[in-house]
Amino acid sequence: MCASLSCSHRPEPGREPHVTIMKATGYDQDLFAKVRRILAEHRVQAKGKRVVLKPNLVEFDAAAPINTHPLLVHAAVEAFRALEASEVRIAEGPGHRRGTLDLADAAGYFSTIPKFEDLFIDLNLDEVSKVRLQGRASHLRSLYLPNTVLGCDLVVSMPKLKTHHWVGVTLSMKNFFGTVPGAVYGWPKNILHWAGINECILELHALFPRTFAIVDGIEGMEGNGPIQGTKKFAGVIVAGSDLPAVDATCCRIMGLDPEKITYLREAADRGQTQEAYVRQIGEPIRAAATRFAVLPQFRFLYLSGA
């Protein structure tokens, strides 16, 4: 891991992470083709694999831009089925509310995704196994984690593009907090806060090497995210298999400097937070950039000129 802002690591030539920025004007049927195109562009191999889609479900509010939109998740389900995945599951473990399926219902998942309940696993109540942590970023030595995510071949992080009142932004890496089981650690999963939010984001990122990210940046949240902020239309889907690179790109779209986000800076072991080292697919950042409002204590995160 990089230890400082002056990280000198860079990807080997020809092995730069690829990140897609795709414009999307709304939550409509076009999303199905768009997600298929993203997976094709990234040559995602899903045939015969068990895929878990991990959206961000937080609150009982379909109108506010808190939860990953169900239509984007549905599009991902169909796209991975088209790639002949052996199994596609949707799985989430919200951090504050216990009624996960009730929450998913209120967020429109039941009405949008056919047979949603058959596809869904509540990660808060899933069977667990003890896992030794690899990253050594925090003082935690192990965590109990759900067998559904430990046993799959690919975890697809599907967060909402949002600001976060503790760590600046919540994107595909922070989204893994939802894999920590509430039935063991509670609601909220406060053990992660005491061990350090940035540190635990890094620990969880290190635990899941086979990942892909599809960020719902069509309608994001600015200001006092991840729950009490306001809607911000950004009109993009951001995707890729290198999560720090995807999240760094999202930051730039939001007008924020990813190298000032502690966990991103630390996770960028191949320089992925640096724009020059990321191969952009689709729209350039400047075409998608739209400055997100942040809480006063995070104004230092703005990119110069943003």
Add this chain to the structure above:
Amino acid sequence: MGFPSPPTVESIVAAQNADGGWGYVAGGRSWTEPTVYALLTQSACGRDAPSIARGTRWLLSLQREDGGWPPCAGVDESTWVTALVVLLLVTERQEAAASRAVRWLYRQNGRESSFLYRLRMRLLGAEVVPVGGKGWPWYPETAAWVSPTAVSILALERYNRRRPSPELTKRIESGRQYLLSRMCSDGGWNHGASRALGYEAGSYPETTGMALLALRGVEASRLNKSYAAAERHLRACRTAQGIGWLQLGLQAHSRKGVAAGTTSPVCHTLVDACVWLLASSGPVGINVFLG
């Protein structure tokens, strides 16, 4: 996957695993929490003696050396579920196991209430939420939150009624002060963060009901806003646990709220079904918490 709507005690008994415990969903591995709820529900709504005996045996086999309970077999830590088990052990008159569990529970505090933590925060210039009593955490060495505090108060109060002690009385009162200090500005409760970074947060139905249940006996004038919040939530709430806990909470204060729907909500988990059944069984359901 779910339970019948409305759920029945028979459907709860039928979901019992071969090992004697219950899973969160029918056919799922046994966990402590749903097992306790299944047994409490049977106590309130009709007992199936062999089922209760098998369930209690399974639970007792899980008690740890420190007196507490893990959330399930294979997790090497005692957690908040110990409070739930105490509620049951008092009902089932398992005195020895209960007193060891109570000793464990008595020792648990929210980490944010420790002197060292608060001193450190002050020295760092961080925002320190005023301590209004000591609550209970979900998991050891973490902060206190509303749900585990409410359940711990109910458990210790029940035990204290059978075997009174000034220390327990004091600890229960401290827990109540914690709950009162975490009330949201709308009068209800959320998970326990009523205010963060200067921003007010709204309450949730289920935690509002749980807190009210644990605050039985608190002067009504201090809770008028909370009753209004609970009744407001109840008119809008569509979830089994939300409606169930609100009804239990209001019943504990001799109030009867009116739920909006005429049909019972979907019970996705066994805990949903049990909370719904406990609330529907009126005073008898209340008694497994307060009797």
